[in-house]
Amino acid sequence: MIVNADSQSLRRPSTLPALHPLSSGARVDVCIVGAGLAGMIAAYLLARGGRRVMVLDEGPIGGLQGGLEAAHLASVVERPYAAIEAHQGRSAARVAAQASAAAIDALEAIALRERIACEFERVDGYLIAGPRVPAASIEREFEAARRAGVAGVELLDAPPIEGARWGPCVRYPGQAHFHPARFLAGLVRAIQRDGGRVHCGVRCKSIEAGKPALVVTGGGHRIEADTVVGSRPLTRDGGFLAAAAPRMAHMLGLRIPRGSVPHALYWESAEPARWMRLRSQGTGAGEVLLVAAEDPPGDDDHTAYRYLALEEWARDRFPSAGEIVQRFTGQIVQATDVFALATRGECDSESVYVATSDWGTALTRGTIAGLVIKDFVDGAQALPWSDLYVPEACYVPREATPAL
Numbered sequence: 001m002i003v004n005a006d007s008q009s010l011r012r013p014s015t016l017p018a019l020h021p022l023s024s025g026a027r028v029d030v031c032i033v034g035a036g037l038a039g040m041i042a043a044y045l046l047a048r049g050g051r052r053v054m055v056l057d058e059g060p061i062g063g064l065q066g067g068l069e070a071a072h073l074a075s076v077v078e079r080p081y082a083a084i085e086a087h088q089g090r091s092a093a094r095v096a097a098q099a100s101a102a103a104i105d106a107l108e109a110i111a112l113r114e115r116i117a118c119e120f121e122r123v124d125g126y127l128i129a130g131p132r133v134p135a136a137s138i139e140r141e142f143e144a145a146r147r148a149g150v151a152g153v154e155l156l157d158a159p160p161i162e163g164a165r166w167g168p169c170v171r172y173p174g175q176a177h178f179h180p181a182r183f184l185a186g187l188v189r190a191i192q193r194d195g196g197r198v199h200c201g202v203r204c205k206s207i208e209a210g211k212p213a214l215v216v217t218g219g220g221h222r223i224e225a226d227t228v229v230g231s232r233p234l235t236r237d238g239g240f241l242a243a244a245a246p247r248m249a250h251m252l253g254l255r256i257p258r259g260s261v262p263h264a265l266y267w268e269s270a271e272p273a274r275w276m277r278l279r280s281q282g283t284g285a286g287e288v289l290l291v292a293a294e295d296p297p298g299d300d301d302h303t304a305y306r307y308l309a310l311e312e313w314a315r316d317r318f319p320s321a322g323e324i325v326q327r328f329t330g331q332i333v334q335a336t337d338v339f340a341l342a343t344r345g346e347c348d349s350e351s352v353y354v355a356t357s358d359w360g361t362a363l364t365r366g367t368i369a370g371l372v373i374k375d376f377v378d379g380a381q382a383l384p385w386s387d388l389y390v391p392e393a394c395y396v397p398r399e400a401t402p403a404l
Helices: 037-048 081-088 090-113 135-147 180-193 303-317 362-377
Strands: 002-005 026-033 053-057 071-073 121-129 154-156 169-178 197-200 204-208 213-217 222-230 246-256 264-269 274-280 287-294 324-333 341-343 352-355
Touching (some): 026 213, 037 053, 037 090, 037 180, 037 222, 037 362, 071 090, 081 090, 090 135, 090 169, 090 180, 135 154, 169 264, 180 197, 287 324, 303 324
Parallel strands (some): 026 053, 026 222, 222 352
Antiparallel strands (some): 002 324, 071 169, 154 169, 204 213, 246 324, 264 274, 274 287
16 A cells, blocks of 8 residues: 555554664575565564564565554455355355454454554444445345354444434444554564564565575575565566556544544445544544545546545534544555465465455455465465465466456
8 A cells, every 4th residue: 555644643663673674695484575464474473483584575564554553454345245155155255254253363362472562452343335235235245244154243224323324234243453553563573583584675576486486686685485475476487467556545534522433343335435443542532533435446536526525424424523633545456366365386386475465454364364374384274264365376477467
């Protein structure tokens, strides 16, 4: 996500450990290209298990998305269970529900074990019918989620928000939100404690599969590794496939009285999709309601107009909303794959893994990717849902669009 902001919410924590530049080549067990949530969770788990791990990234830890103060972990947003069931079948929907729940549990367990003060909080999630969405579609989603085994899922007449009229909704218990920048800073400390290395400002030029695999950096350093984990599909010559075209998303932060909106995650099923969550301003202070929406495909309206439209919608839906204290705009790259990663196959079935999915609940899927990659690197394949997330090939033709 590439973000432009006029608020202080994107500042990174001053507690981030010192990261030294890469000064030479190395031989490691696992080289992870990309310091996003998927790569950092995989690095943490592998280093904790005794592997020699190196993480490389051209940008900062977590990218700009990881630098935000608030993010959600959820089992469903743009791909509700009814859609997964229709396109991949009921068994895939059940596995997706299990994997999402396991990912949220895993991130919570890491935060507790490492004593990372990242404001992790369990909350409910509500998928709400938009103004032109028939109630029957929300009912179908409820039935699909129940068949998928989502614990405690409920069909409600409206979400627990006073004020404007809301449509019917599905309640998903056990979702969460947290502070990703603080969480990632805690992972860096844990990885370094366990002997791992994290280097930023390093551009990776190519990845060559083999035994060992080889990562070549823009500075000419050569990193040999038994396993390489990346974030973009590879071409057959070891280069990286161009990223998918992004869609714009805009977010506003509006001050609201503490307690006027229940702590939860809210998504409105509409076009464009909209989502809402709360961010505390500290003890004794108020709260900020974060509301966001994606631009419709092909939309070319000016950003200022999008902010005005989002503000009008927010004030209509949340009558207690006060002054605007934050604005930011991001580019969300939406991969065409439905699940969390694309890996192993033609190049070498045991050496290269690529975590690609960055749409919707990207941090939930990033956590899933980290868990699955660690599972396959260890050769355990113990996770009951790993096969759903690992298709057949990590190479794609240079002119092709990655499709899983």
